[in-house]
Amino acid sequence: MRSPDDLVTLFRAHGLKATPQRHAVFAALHNDGTHPTAETVWERVREQMPLVSLRTVYQALGDLIALGELGAVSVNNGAVRFDPNVSPHAHFVCRACERIFDVVASDPELISTHPEMAGVVVTSEGFAVDETEIIFRGTCASCRPL
Ligand SMILES: [Zn+2]
Numbered sequence: 534m535r536s537p538d539d540l541v542t543l544f545r546a547h548g549l550k551a552t553p554q555r556h557a558v559f560a561a562l563h564n565d566g567t568h569p570t571a572e573t574v575w576e577r578v579r580e581q582m583p584l585v586s587l588r589t590v591y592q593a594l595g596d597l598i599a600l601g602e603l604g605a606v607s608v609n610n611g612a613v614r615f616d617p618n619v620s621p622h623a624h625f626v627c628r629a630c631e632r633i634f635d636v637v638a639s640d641p642e643l644i645s646t647h648p649e650m651a652g653v654v655v656t657s658e659g660f661a662v663d664e665t666e667i668i669f670r671g672t673c674a675s676c677r678p679l
Pocket residue numbers: 627628629630631632672673674675676
């Protein structure tokens with residue numbers, strides 16, 4: 534995801550609204566590695582702008598996704614989590630604290646075998662795959678007993 538100021542420029546170039554409320558949404562997500570829900574983003578924005586509606590936040594998130602500046606992850610059948618890291622990566626979900634971490638390939642093989650890296654893959658059943666999701670589950674470093 535680009536910087537909040539660059540996103541304002543990008544939104545204007547696409548004829549999209551770039552209000553101060555939207556700038557606050559961009560800032561709430563920028564460099565965020567926690568994969569927040571829309572409600573969490575809304576809480577952060579309301580600290581500065583108490584009158585912003587959840588609907589406004591959802592609309593800004595939807596426009597960011599449409600522009601390819603934001604990803605969405607769904608784990609454990611919970612609320613959709615938003616991800617400003619749009620480069621290919623896998624996720625690790627801790628069973629103890631339920632936090633979601635980005636997995637940056639310490640084993641590059643793990644990521645390079647990802648079909649999305651090689652374009653569309655057609656399975657033997659004839660299904661055209663254009664996206665895959667890798668989710669590792671286990672115990673994160675801070676929850677793991679020493
Ligand atoms: Zn944990």
